[in-house]
Amino acid sequence: MSQYILYCRAGFENDCAAEIQYKASEAGLYGFCRTQPNQAYVEFELTQPSDACLFNQIKLDELIFSRQWFKVIAKLEGMSESDRITPIIESVLGHEFCELKLEYPDTNSGKEIAGFAKKFTVPLRQALKKNLLINEQANHVLHLFMFSSTQMILGKSLKNNASELLNGIRRLKFPADGPSRSTLKLEEAFHHFIPKSEWDDRLRPGLNAVDLGAAPGGWTYQLVRKGMMVSAIDNGPMADSLMETGQVKHFKEDGFKYQPKKHNVYWLVCDMVEKPSRVAKLMVKWLINGWCEEAIFNLKLPMKQRFQNVMQVLEDAEAQLYQAGIQTEIRAKHLYHDREEITCLFRRIR
Numbered sequence: 001m002s003q004y005i006l007y008c009r010a011g012f013e014n015d016c017a018a019e020i021q022y023k024a025s026e027a028g029l030y031g032f033c034r035t036q037p038n039q040a041y042v043e044f045e046l047t048q049p050s051d052a053c054l055f056n057q058i059k060l061d062e063l064i065f066s067r068q069w070f071k072v073i074a075k076l077e078g079m080s081e082s083d084r085i086t087p088i089i090e091s092v093l094g095h096e097f098c099e100l101k102l103e104y105p106d107t108n109s110g111k112e113i114a115g116f117a118k119k120f121t122v123p124l125r126q127a128l129k130k131n132l133l134i135n136e137q138a139n140h141v142l143h144l145f146m147f148s149s150t151q152m153i154l155g156k157s158l159k160n161n162a163s164e165l166l167n168g169i170r171r172l173k174f175p176a177d178g179p180s181r182s183t184l185k186l187e188e189a190f191h192h193f194i195p196k197s198e199w200d201d202r203l204r205p206g207l208n209a210v211d212l213g214a215a216p217g218g219w220t221y222q223l224v225r226k227g228m229m230v231s232a233i234d235n236g237p238m239a240d241s242l243m244e245t246g247q248v249k250h251f252k253e254d255g256f257k258y259q260p261k262k263h264n265v266y267w268l269v270c271d272m273v274e275k276p277s278r279v280a281k282l283m284v285k286w287l288i289n290g291w292c293e294e295a296i297f298n299l300k301l302p303m304k305q306r307f308q309n310v311m312q313v314l315e316d317a318e319a320q321l322y323q324a325g326i327q328t329e330i331r332a333k334h335l336y337h338d339r340e341e342i343t344c345l346f347r348r349i350r
């Protein structure tokens with residue numbers, strides 16, 4: 001039997017649990033979850049022989065509601081404040097790690113441990129090195145998932161199947177001239193869905209973009225910043241600073257009815273507050289009609305069974321695109337800057 005810890009946004013534990021159980025059983029792996037409301041993580045226990053491993057069957061990238069994960073090595077409680085290092089070293093003897101991550105749940109109490117975690121990293125890394133437990137060529141990352149300075153879960157993740165970010169969170173600075181905090185959602189989506197090596201092609205200056213539900217302009221701001229020309233669709237007002245760039249045309253129209261006049265739009269982005277199935281259908285329509293090459297959009301999830309709802313919506317979209325003969329990359333993630341929503345990418349593959 002092996003245990004895994006999956007990190008998620010507080011309040012999304014049931015979705016994270018439902019998803020990992022679904023994905024694991026799809027991969028022929030069975031287990032059960034333990035979780036508590038608002039603890040910002042889920043424990044998944046595989047009831048399989050110990051050589052079965054989630055990391056070989058599932059990619060973190062395929063999971064919508066999990067930001068980070070690791071396989072449990074040991075649970076340490078009631079550690080002595082005068083020597084935390086010895087029990088940690090003893091628990092991980094026999095393993096080799098390329099890296100060390102001191103992490104904590106994304107909750108208010110979790111954040112209180114951040115200062116200690118930072119301070120503890122250097123002495124712990126030195127002790128691991130001294131005991132020959134750090135090897136840059138190794139495949140595993142050591143995680144200390146800390147609840148306090150004396151209570152933590154130790155575990156390991158596979159370097160190429162885990163988030164490289166601490167706590168699985170991408171911290172972004174709000175730009176001083178950004179028209180709304182929503183701007184960070186699209187910036188994070190660019191980082192998450194588009195490899196840096198492809199930015200020069202897929203986010204290049206001169207591309208045309210359409211922003212549905214654009215006001216006051218946080219998402220348009222990101223596109224303008226990349227040098228794109230943007231048609232912003234919204235009855236609400238757009239920030240003057242954006243209109244002054246000369247890169248934005250504002251259309252006071254219904255985003256569900258708007259149609260581009262020319263077939264020269266590369267990006268469609270959409271942050272309209274609407275039923276997920278309606279938004280996804282609209283994105284599918286744009287791709288099938290050849291009105292855009294890629295779409296990034298939010299699905300708002302005010303309902304209870306968020307995972308089940310999202311699965312249904314994405315499966316329907318995939319089926320419609322498949323029937324229309326449109327090969328599409330479909331990705332979805334509950335990003336750090338998302339709240340009651342997830343962000344999706346549909347990309348036409350030519």
Ligand SMILES: C[S@@+](CC[C@H](N)C(=O)[O-])C[C@H]1O[C@@H](n2cnc3c(N)ncnc32)[C@H](O)[C@@H]1O
Pocket residue numbers: 179180181182183212213214215216217218219220233234235236253254255256271272273
């Ligand atoms: C969450 S806000 C968008 C925020 C924007 N992405 C930003 O970063 O500033 C949603 C917007 O969608 C617009 N909206 C909702 N339904 C719409 C529709 N059918 N057509 C056009 N805009 C719509 C609203 O007017 C609102 O401005």
